[in-house]
Amino acid sequence: MGLSNKFKDLESYSEVLSDGYQLLPFAFHKISPDKYIATNIVGEYLTVSRDTLKLLVNGxxxxxxxxYNDAKSKHFIMDRDSDTALDLLALKYRTKQHPISEFTGLHIFVVSLRCDYTCKYCQVSRKMEDVDKFDMSEETARKAVALAFESPSKSIKIEFQGGEPLLNFPIIKFIVSESLTLNIKENRVLQFVITSNLTFLSEEVLAFCKLHNIYISTSLDGPESIHNKNRPRPNKDGYQKTIDGIRAVQSELGKDRIAALMTTTSESLSNLEGIVDEYVQNDLHAIFLRPLSPYGFAIKTKQVEKYNVDKWSNFFKQGLEYIIKLNRAGYFLREQYTSIILTKILTPTDPKYVDLQSPSGIGISAVVYNYDGDVYASDEARMLKEMGDEKFKLGNVHTDDYIELFSSDILLDTLEESIAESAPMCSDCGLITYCGSDPVYHYATQGDVVGKKPLSFYCKKNTSIIEHIFELLEDPGSRKVLESWVL
Amino acid sequence: MIKLHSNKNIITSSSDAPLILKITKKYDLPKILRSKRALLVDSVTDINAYDGFDMVISRNKLDSKVHNVAYLSDDLNYLDEGDIVRVTPNSSDIRVLYRVNASANFLFVTERCNSFCIMCSQPPRDVNDGHLVEELIEAVSLIDIGERELGITGGEPTLLGDRFFALLQAIKSNLPTTSIHVLTNGRTFADPLLAKQISEIDHYDLMLGIPLYSDVSHIHDFVVQADGAFDETIRGILNLKRHSQKVEIRVVLHKQTYDRLPQLAEFIGRNLQFVDHVALMGLEITGFTRANLEELWIDPLEYMDKLSEAVEILARFKIHTSIYNLQRCLLPRHLWGIAVKSISDWKNKYYEECDNCAEKHNCGGFFASSDIKRSDNIAAIK
Incomplete structure (x- = not known):
């Protein structure tokens, strides 16, 4: 028995392993009394018991x-038999961090602050419809487009926001046309998105979107009662207008051209299945379960105080459970936040989501050009401004050039402080590679861009969601569904 | 099934040196084109008509004592227009180097190898066989333009050093539209200069097929019986991709490799996602595999779950994957789409069980060597 005597057996090729091994950088996180997740800097992980973790760490x-072989294969340890681990780790680290070198890809244009809705959680603090001074001018638009194309990013996504951007449709057409003209020479991968409540989705708008492959993003908070309660419109017809709009986009532009997301209010908490069902009923295949953000009207109307992080997490977990159940029953529905985290866990790449990056994606993944030409480091940064705090204003398109805006002290200082690897309690967190930092959020809630993590909704929310995702990954049935969500 | 080699020919020749000859049946070929050509005839008749051909190859033997005639052994009766052979007169030896009608043509460039794989189908020998590549360079110049693909195999082709690159260059110069598929263990490309050198050939479709048998070094090194081979192969792949060369990873499935197949798939996805193809290959029962059969054989049905999982993982990483050498009746239906008819025609066969199989025409069948060992679970699909 055994190999013919010309050959040596596996043991003789494994002898050198008994010399021991060297630890490569990794951290760990307890997800249940006897279960730990060990993670490395490139997002690979091992699920281990406490005893095994002890052995691993103690050498x-x-x-x-x-x-042993798993730890070696995933580059948690390196033995004397092989020294490619460092080359491969370096390669994988470069791949994960690559999006940073692309620089700003998402350019948000707030083309009007006017809106026909009076949402009680509005994060922007909308203005009344008939006030023309809250619209972006052609001169501002032209300068903002030129700035967007100064970004070195190979792909440029221009997102129109508001207020309700369709209230200033002429400037949308102007910006699209300016961008396309510039792009003849620039040759970037150019994409447009309109974030709209769909009230003003006319034939003209649809035809324009069809012509230029423009994506539509909208809000759908759930069934009629919840949607209209969360998002009141004077005529009380917001829900119907939204649904009509979704249908129109689906039939005129295609199912893949529209995405919806929901915001969770205290009313939503008890209506979980109804909310998800609303998405299924409307043939939508992605949902984004979002908590309230502590900006704008959400604070004025005390909406954010109505539920705490535990309530939110439970809502999210139950939502996920129901969504997975629907998937297993044959209806593909992806929860977007989970998708982003899963992509970080299960692939060598990073999905470049502004709020889950280290350093933060503010300014370097996304930037906001406000209707008046002010430039903000993120959507939340301009929400903060509407509350009177200009902390994260980088400058103005009329007075500052690209270099001044993107090397402004406030951006560079904040980015430096947003590197989670050097932030207290983040630096040794086992979930750091799947998380990120949100300096604007921490500044808004704690007055400090780094923030104290034990008091942070952001930290608690992400910790609990990521822990939960790992639990779901342990179950083969759920895992199969989750794998299909990877971006 | 056909044989590519016979030493049962009767050859009369004025030369003892091996001749590289292209077969033709065109007896009226202009004289200027007759050099390096062998005229294939059914029987030797009018000697004068053969003037200018380097050799006459006859399917039937006649008693006439003419020079430069080879009487073919029955094994090689299939030879046809455009095929290329090496004739070694003093050993009655004819080897077929290239067949127009082959499903795939592989140029066998050396018997030497720096690995010693426990399942090697072509056991290496440390011989001085540098003449092989020179003959093949000559043969390449005789192949008709338009050939789809040529394989290069050994031994380890890159051990030929500059002559390996000369062969690639010869193929590119003579056959500019022909794809090249090199079977190499990739170890020599751990030297960045060699990776650069192959990129400088600047071939439009050259793929390097490189085996990787495990996600951990000690198991890979054991399978290829060479310490340090894993590291060299990994560095080789990285260097080749740095120079934008096409790389295929080849995994032979057997008792020593199947267990960590999903982990290997994950390793490839995480570390080498940029490779162009992964081939997961059933075992050929030949060469060293026969000597080590006990330690290598496992019924494919027993590793099917692992194989299935590995394929799923590779798909998740969006890596183009194929299954070679495994029969459809052993594969779950969802894997049929990536199961390729991969066995070269000259060693490909089917068994009695296959006669009534509805999938026979889609199935790659068996290696001839499966006579020695094949799955107990072969059964016709209705």
């Missing part, structure tokens, strides 16, 4: 241990 894990 006493034997080559015969079932986890």
């Amino acid at each position: 006493t894990l034997l080559p015969s241990h079932p986890i």
Whole structure:
């Protein structure tokens, strides 16, 4: 038995392993009393018991241990038999961090602050419809487009926001046309998105969107009662207008051209299945379960105080459970926030989501050009401004050039402080590679861009969601669904 | 099934040196084109008509004592217009180097190898066989333009150094539209200069097929019986991709490799996602595999779950994956779409069970060597 005597057996090729191993950088996080997740800087992970973790960390894990080869393969340890681990880790780290080198890809244009809705959680603090001074002018638009194209990013996504951007449709057409003209020479991958409540979705708008492959993003908070309660419109017809708009986009532009997201109010908490069902009923295949953000009217109307992080997490987990159940029953529905985190866990790449990056994506992943030409480091930064705080204003398109805006002290200082790897309690967190930092949020809630993590909704929310995703990944049925959500 | 080699020919020749000859049946070929050509005839008749051909190859033997005639052994009766052979007169030896009608043509460039894989189908020998590549360079110049693909195999082709690159260059110069598929263990490309050198050939479709048998070094090194091979292969792949060369990862499935197949798939996805193709290949029962059969054989049905999982993982990483050498009746239906008819025609066969199989025409069948060992679960699909 055994190999013919010309050959040596596996043991003789494994002898050098008994010399021990070296630890490569990793951290760990307890997800249940005897279960730990060990994670490395490139997002690979091992699920281990406390005892195994002890062996691993103490350098006493034997080559015969079932986890040894996994730890070696995923570059948690390096033995004397191979020294490619560092090359491969470096390669993977470069791949994960690559989006940073692309610089700003998402350019948000607030083309009007006017809106026909009076949402009680509005994060922007909308203005009445008939006030023309809250619209972006052609001169401002032209300068903002020129700035967008100064970004080195190979792909440029221009997102129209408000207020309700369709209230200033002429400037949308102007910006699209300016961008397309510039792009003849620039040759970037150019994409447009209109974030709209769909009230003013006319034939003209649809035809324009069809012509230029423009994507539509909208808000759908759930069934009629919840949607209209969360998002009141003077005529009380917001829900119907939204649904009509979704249908029109689906039939005129295609199912893949529209995405909806929901904001969770205290009313939403008890209506979870109804909210998700609303998405299924309207043939939508992605949903974004979002908590309230502490900006604008959400604070004035004390909406944010109505539920705490535990309530939110439970809502999210139950939502996920129901969404997975629908998937297993044959209806593909992706929860977007989970998708972003899963992509960080299960692939070598990073989805470049502004709020889940380290350093933060403010300014370097996304930037906001406000209707008046002011430039903000993120959507939340201009929400903060509407509350009277200009902390994260980078400058103005009429007075500052690209270099001044993107090397402004406020941006560079904030980015530096937003590197989670050097932030207290983040630096040694086992979930750091799947998380990120949100300096604007922490400044808004704690007056400090780094923030104290034990008091942070952001930290608690992400910790609990990521822990939960790992639990779901342990179950083969759920795992299969989650794998299909990877971006 | 056909044989590519016979030493049962009767050859009369004025030369002892091996001749590289292209077969033709065109007896009226202009004289200026007759050099390096062998005229294939059914029987030797009018000697004068053969003037200018380097050799006459006859399917039937006659008693006439003419020079430069090879009487073909029955094994090689299939030879046809455009095929290229090496004739070694003093050993009655004819080897077929290239067949127009082959499903795939592989140029066998050396028997030497720096690995010693436990399942090697072509056990290496440390011989001085530098003449092989020179003959093949000559043969390449005789192949008709338009050939779809040529394989290069060994031994380890890159051990030929500059002559390996000369062969690639010869193929590119003579056959500019022909794809090249090199089977190499990739170890020599750990030297960045060699990776650069192959990129400088600047071939439009050259793929390097490189085996990787495990996600951990000690198991890979054991399978290829060479310490340090894993590291060299990994560095080789990285260097080749740095120079934008096409790389295929080849995994032979057997008792020593199947267990960590999903982990290997994950490793490839995480570390080498940029490779162009992954081939997961059933075992050929030949060469060293026969000597080590006990340690290598596992019924494919027993590793099917692992294989299935590995394929799913590779798909998740969006890596183009194929399954070679496994029969449809062993594969779950969802894997049929990536199961390729991969076995070269000259060693491809089917068994009795296959006669009534509805999928036979889609199935890659067996290696001839499966006579020695094949799955117990072969059964016709209705």
